[in-house]
Amino acid sequence: MLFLSSDCSLLGLCYVIKSRAPIWHAETQSESVEYLWTRRWEQSEPRNKDLIKEPFKKVPGWDGTRAIWTTLNRIRTEQGRCNYLLHKWGMVGSPLCECGETQTIKHMVESCPITMFKKGLTKLHEGGPTAIKWLEELNTRL
Numbered sequence: 444m445l446f447l448s449s450d451c452s453l454l455g456l457c458y459v460i461k462s463r464a465p466i467w468h469a470e471t472q473s474e475s476v477e478y479l480w481t482r483r484w485e486q487s488e489p490r491n492k493d494l495i496k497e498p499f500k501k502v503p504g505w506d507g508t509r510a511i512w513t514t515l516n517r518i519r520t521e522q523g524r525c526n527y528l529l530h531k532w533g534m535v536g537s538p539l540c541e542c543g544e545t546q547t548i549k550h551m552v553e554s555c556p557i558t559m560f561k562k563g564l565t566k567l568h569e570g571g572p573t574a575i576k577w578l579e580e581l582n583t584r585l
């Protein structure tokens with residue numbers, strides 16, 4: 444059965460849902476986009492928040508290959524293909540890493556004796572040649 448808008452008036456069901464943030468309010472603000480992004484960033488609590496100093500700028504690696512870009516973002520947000528998350532989603536039998544610890548993205552980058560990026564998360568975030576090489580040589584696709 445096809446439902447037409449004229450049907451709702453017959454049934455007395457029509458009402459308009461008001462937007463909590465109508466677009467015309469955003470367009471008339473006098474603050475700059477950079478200020479608004481910075482304020483919103485300061486009010487939020489994303490993982491590894493300290494990596495991003497200027498939230499209105501593109502993060503390093505955005506101009507690289509898609510594989511590198513997505514992997515860097517998965518590491519920054521700690522939401523990639525690791526045994527901890529795969530186990531949580533019922534896709535693998537164990538959350539453990541080959542080294543015996545729980546395999547989170549943070550573990551893989553910062554403390555795993557097998558996969559650790561020795562220069563640290565901040566250097567990895569910057570996406571320099573050493574970071575790109577590490578990402579390419581990583582056995583696991585995050």
Ligand SMILES: [Zn+2]
Pocket residue numbers: 540541542543544546550551554555556557558
């Ligand atoms: Zn490990």
